[in-house]
Amino acid sequence: MIRENTDLLIVGGGPAGMSAAIAAASCGVRSVLVDEGSELGGQVYRKPLVPDAPKAHPTGEALRLAIADHSRRGRIDVRSNTAVWSVFKNNEVAIVAGNRSALVSAKKIILAPGAHEYVPPFPGWTTPGVMTAGAAQIMLKTMGLRPGKRIAIAGSGPLLVALAAQLVRKGFPVANVIEASPFRAWLKLPIQGWRAPRLMAEGLGYLATLRKAGVPVQYGRIVTQAHEENGMLARISHAPVDDDWVPDTTSIESEEIDTLCMSYGLIPRSFIFQIFGCEMNYREDIGGWVPTRNTDMTTSLPNVYAAGDGTGVAGSVVAQLEGELAGLSAAKALGARDTDARIGKVHRALERMRPVREALDAISIPRPGLQTLIRDDTIVCRCEELTWSEVRAGVENGGTKFRTLKPATRLGMGPCQARFCWPSMSRQIAKIAALDSDQIGPISPRPPIRPVTLGAVAAEQGETS
Amino acid sequence: MTTTSDVVVIGAGAYGTSVAYSFAKRGQSVTLLDAANSGKATSASAGGLWAIGESLGLGCGVIFHTHEEPVNEGAGPQPVPRHFMEFLRTSSRYFPELANELGARTGMNIEAESGTGLFYLLYDATTQQHAREILNWLGHDETLAQEWGRDRVLAHDRNLAEDILGAVYFPGDNQVNPMFLTEAYKRAAIADGMRFVAEARVVDLCMAGDQITTVRTTAGDFSAGIVVNAAGAWAGQLSRLAGASIPLIPVRGQIVCTETLKPTLTCNLSTIDCYIMQKAHGEVLIGSTTEMVGYDTSVTYDRIVELAKGAVRAVPGLEGATIKRTWAGLRPGTPDELPILGREPSVANLHYCTGGFRTGIVSAPLSGEMVAAAALGERTEVPIDPYLASRFDSKLDLSHFETTAA
Numbered sequence: 001m002i003r004e005n006t007d008l009l010i011v012g013g014g015p016a017g018m019s020a021a022i023a024a025a026s027c028g029v030r031s032v033l034v035d036e037g038s039e040l041g042g043q044v045y046r047k048p049l050v051p052d053a054p055k056a057h058p059t060g061e062a063l064r065l066a067i068a069d070h071s072r073r074g075r076i077d078v079r080s081n082t083a084v085w086s087v088f089k090n091n092e093v094a095i096v097a098g099n100r101s102a103l104v105s106a107k108k109i110i111l112a113p114g115a116h117e118y119v120p121p122f123p124g125w126t127t128p129g130v131m132t133a134g135a136a137q138i139m140l141k142t143m144g145l146r147p148g149k150r151i152a153i154a155g156s157g158p159l160l161v162a163l164a165a166q167l168v169r170k171g172f173p174v175a176n177v178i179e180a181s182p183f184r185a186w187l188k189l190p191i192q193g194w195r196a197p198r199l200m201a202e203g204l205g206y207l208a209t210l211r212k213a214g215v216p217v218q219y220g221r222i223v224t225q226a227h228e229e230n231g232m233l234a235r236i237s238h239a240p241v242d243d244d245w246v247p248d249t250t251s252i253e254s255e256e257i258d259t260l261c262m263s264y265g266l267i268p269r270s271f272i273f274q275i276f277g278c279e280m281n282y283r284e285d286i287g288g289w290v291p292t293r294n295t296d297m298t299t300s301l302p303n304v305y306a307a308g309d310g311t312g313v314a315g316s317v318v319a320q321l322e323g324e325l326a327g328l329s330a331a332k333a334l335g336a337r338d339t340d341a342r343i344g345k346v347h348r349a350l351e352r353m354r355p356v357r358e359a360l361d362a363i364s365i366p367r368p369g370l371q372t373l374i375r376d377d378t379i380v381c382r383c384e385e386l387t388w389s390e391v392r393a394g395v396e397n398g399g400t401k402f403r404t405l406k407p408a409t410r411l412g413m414g415p416c417q418a419r420f421c422w423p424s425m426s427r428q429i430a431k432i433a434a435l436d437s438d439q440i441g442p443i444s445p446r447p448p449i450r451p452v453t454l455g456a457v458a459a460e461q462g463e464t465s
Numbered sequence: 466m467t468t469t470s471d472v473v474v475i476g477a478g479a480y481g482t483s484v485a486y487s488f489a490k491r492g493q494s495v496t497l498l499d500a501a502n503s504g505k506a507t508s509a510s511a512g513g514l515w516a517i518g519e520s521l522g523l524g525c526g527v528i529f530h531t532h533e534e535p536v537n538e539g540a541g542p543q544p545v546p547r548h549f550m551e552f553l554r555t556s557s558r559y560f561p562e563l564a565n566e567l568g569a570r571t572g573m574n575i576e577a578e579s580g581t582g583l584f585y586l587l588y589d590a591t592t593q594q595h596a597r598e599i600l601n602w603l604g605h606d607e608t609l610a611q612e613w614g615r616d617r618v619l620a621h622d623r624n625l626a627e628d629i630l631g632a633v634y635f636p637g638d639n640q641v642n643p644m645f646l647t648e649a650y651k652r653a654a655i656a657d658g659m660r661f662v663a664e665a666r667v668v669d670l671c672m673a674g675d676q677i678t679t680v681r682t683t684a685g686d687f688s689a690g691i692v693v694n695a696a697g698a699w700a701g702q703l704s705r706l707a708g709a710s711i712p713l714i715p716v717r718g719q720i721v722c723t724e725t726l727k728p729t730l731t732c733n734l735s736t737i738d739c740y741i742m743q744k745a746h747g748e749v750l751i752g753s754t755t756e757m758v759g760y761d762t763s764v765t766y767d768r769i770v771e772l773a774k775g776a777v778r779a780v781p782g783l784e785g786a787t788i789k790r791t792w793a794g795l796r797p798g799t800p801d802e803l804p805i806l807g808r809e810p811s812v813a814n815l816h817y818c819t820g821g822f823r824t825g826i827v828s829a830p831l832s833g834e835m836v837a838a839a840a841l842g843e844r845t846e847v848p849i850d851p852y853l854a855s856r857f858d859s860k861l862d863l864s865h866f867e868t869t870a871a
C-alpha cells in the first residue's frame with residue numbers, strides 16, 4: 001500500500017481550509033492541503049477559469065496568494081483535484097487523485113468540508129431548467145456563463161440576492177427573485193450589521209444593483225410548482241406564504257420562466273465527520289447533524305479538528321475565522337509556541353460575529369410549510385426516483401429511521417447517500433411518524449464519501465497486509 | 466403492560482421475516498421485534514440464490530473450501546452435506562412463486578431473476594482441477610453444472626477477461642433483491658395481521674421453569690406461546706438470556722457496490738477472488754470476505770483493495786466503474802455451516818430460525834416454513850433433524866473457518 005505521513009492534513013480548500021493552512025504555516029507547521037477543485041477557493045471564493053468570467057472576490061485572491069507564497073517555501077503542500085474518500089483504522093485517510101487511491105497518515109487532521117444547498121422537493125422540481133443557485137453560481141463564476149434566458153431565483157437566504165446581483169452585473173437579466181421570508185424579517189438584520197461591515201456593504205451593494213436594474217425582489221413568497229413543456233421548464237407558480245411558509249394556494253401567480261435557480265439555505269456536508277467517527281449532534285438552526293466541538297475546534301476525537309460551514313452553516317467570514325483558529329490550535333498541539341495571543345484574538349472576533357449569524361439563521365431557516373408542497377407523486381429521492389407515496393409506504397410498514405427505510409425502500413441508496421433528500425425526508429417522516437426530526441437519525445454514510453473507481457482502488461501496489 | 470400474541474419472532478432479517486410470514490399465513494397472531502442492529506447480514510448480502518454454487522463454497526470467492534482442499538468424497542472437507550444441497554435446491558425453487566405471491570400481497574417486486582445462472586471462472590490449472598472435482602462431485606449432472614470452454618464463455622458474456630481458461634456454468638443459480646425480499650415478507654405478514662415493532666432491543670428473557678414467560682425489550686414486554694430466535698449474528702447472545710447455548714458467532718463479510726451501470730453482466734460470477742453480480746437496479750456487487758472479528762462492522766482498506774482487484778481481474782471493464790458504497794455485514798456462522806432450525810432442547814417454547822451464514826437468502830423461504838411447521842406440529846417438507854440445535858456437542862469448534870490474522 002502507498003502510505004505517506006504528514007504532521008497536519010487539511011481537508012477542504014475553501015475559506016476555512018485555506019485559513020487553517022495559512023495559520024499553521026505562519027506558526028512554522030507544515031501541512032498537506034487536499035482539495036477537490038482544480039483551484040483553491042471553495043464555493044464562495046471560486047476562481048474564474050476564463051477571462052470572460054466575473055472578477056474573483058478579493059478575499060479569495062488574497063488567501064490564494066498567501067497559500068501560493070507558503071507553498072513556494074515548502075510550508076503548504078497543495079493537492080488539488082484530490083478527494084478524501086474514507087478513513088480507515090489508525091487514522092489512515094484514503095485519498096484519490098489522478099485515478100489512484102492512496103493512504104495518508106497525519107498526526108492532526110483539520111476537516112473543512114463546507115456546505116451544499118438545500119432544495120426541498122416540490123412538484124416539478126426535477127424538470128430540466130430547475131437548478132441549484134450554487135450550480136448557476138459555478139457556471140457564472142468560473143466560465144462567465146448565462147444559466148438561461150428568463151431566470152428566476154427562489155428560496156431563502158442571502159445567496160439569492162447575491163446570485164441575482166452577480167448575474168445582473170455580468171449583463172444577464174434576472175426576471176424575479178422570490179424570497180420566502182417576509183421583508184420585515186430582513187429589516188431586523190441591519191441592527192446587527194455593524195458587527196460585520198464587509199458583509200453588510202456587500203449585501204447593500206447587491207440590493208442597489210438589483211434596484212438599479214429593476215429586478216423585483218418579492219418577499220414572503222415561495223415557488224409552489226415548476227411546469228414542464230416539451231421536457232423543459234416553461235413556467236413557475238408561486239404563492240404568498242404565512243409565517244410557517246404555508247402557501248396560500250388561492251393566490252397563486254404564474255410566470256413564464258425557463259431557468260429557476262433554487263436555494264433554501266445551506267446544509268453542512270458533515271458526512272466526513274460521521275465517517276471519521278466524530279460524535280454528532282442535531283442542530284436544526286444550522287442545518288442538521290453537525291460534529292460536537294470544543295472551543296479549540298477539536299471534535300470528540302482529539303486529533304480531528306472541524307472548521308467552517310461543514311460544522312454548521314455560518315458563512316465565509318466565520319469559516320475563515322474558524323479555519324484560522326483550527327490551524328492555530330493544531331499548530332499549538334503540534335508544538336508551536338506563542339499561539340495563545342492569536343488564538344484569543346480569533347476567539348473574540350468569532351464572538352463578535354455570533355449575533356449576525358444568529359440573525360441570519362433566524363431569517364433563512366426553512367419553515368415547516370415547505371413540506372406541504374410534497375404530494376404523493378412528487379419525487380422525493382432524485383437518485384432513486386422515489387415518490388413520496390413509496391417512502392410513505394415504508395414508514396407505514398414500520399420504517400421510522402433513515403437507516404431502516406434505506407434497505408426497505410431504497411431511500412437514500414443512490415450516489416448522493418441521501419445528502420439531498422435527508423433534510424426534507426427526515427422532517428416528512430417525523431411528521432407522519434409523530435417523532436422529532438432528530439429521532440429519525442442521521443443517514444449512515446458509507447465509504448466512499450467521494451467518488452473513487454474500482455480501477456483507482458485496484459491500482460494500489462504492494463503487499464496487502 | 467405486556468403484549469401477548471401466539472408467536473414472538475425476534476429479529477427481522479431474511480430469516481425472521483420469512484418465519485414470521487409462515488406463522489402469519491397459518492393464522493397465528495405474530496409479533497415481530499426488530500432491533501435494527503447495524504451489520505445485519507441481510508443488508509450486506511448480495512442476494513445470490515446459488516443452491517449449487519453455495520453448496521460448493523463458491524459464495525464468498527471460494528473462501529471456505531479452497532481448491533487446495535479436494536472436494537472428492539471421503540477426502541478432506543466436504544462442500545456441504547448432500548442433504549443441505551437438496552435443502553437449498555428445494556428452498557431455491559420457492560422463489561418464482563414467492564415473487565408472485567408477495568407481489569400480489571404487497572405490490573413489491575422482489576426482483577427474483579430466473580435464467581441468470583452462475584459462472585465459476587477458471588483462471589489456471591489449479592482452478593481447472595477444482596472444476597473437475599466439482600463436476601465429479603455433482604455426478605456430471607448437466608442440469609446442475611456444465612463445463613464451458615473459453616470461447617463459449619466469452620461469446621456468452623463479452624465483458625469477461627479474455628485470459629480465462631473457461632468456466633463451470635450453474636444454470637439454476639440465480640439472484641434476488643435480499644432487502645426487498647425481507648421488506649416484502651414483512652409487509653405481507655403485516656397484511657396478515659402481524660404486529661411489527663421497530664427499535665425493540667431485547668434486554669431480557671424472563672423464565673418460569675423451562676418456559677420463556679416474557680420477552681423484555683426497549684419497546685415494552687411481550688409474551689407468546691412460541692418464541693423464535695431469528696436474531697442472526699446476535700442469536701447466540703439472545704439464547705444465553707434463556708440459559709441456552711448455541712455455537713454461533715458473527716462472521717464479517719465486506720462488500721463493494723458500484724454505481725448503477727448499464728446492463729453489463731449477463732451472468733452471476735464467482736472467482737477465486739470474489740463474487741460479482743449485477744443487480745436489477747444496475748449496481749454491481751463485489752464480495753465478500755469471511756472474517757471472525759467479533760461485532761466489528763467496519764471495512765478495511767486492504768480487503769476493499771483485494772475485492773476491487775478481483776473484480777477488475779474478472780471483468781476488466783469494471784475498472785472505470787465508480788464505487789458507490791462499501792460496507793460489511795455479520796453473518797451468523799455455525800461450525801458445520803448449516804442453519805439452526807427448530808426447538809431449543811432446554812427451553813420448552815424457544816425455537817430457532819437462524820444460522821443462515823452465507824446461504825441465508827436462498828434458504829430463507831424453506832427455513833421459515835420448516836420452523837413454523839415444526840413448531841405447530843405439522844410435517845416439514847424435508848427432515849428438520851440435521852438442523853436442530855441438539856446436533857451440536859457443547860464445543861464451539863470453528864477452527865476450519867478462514868480468519869484474518871488479528
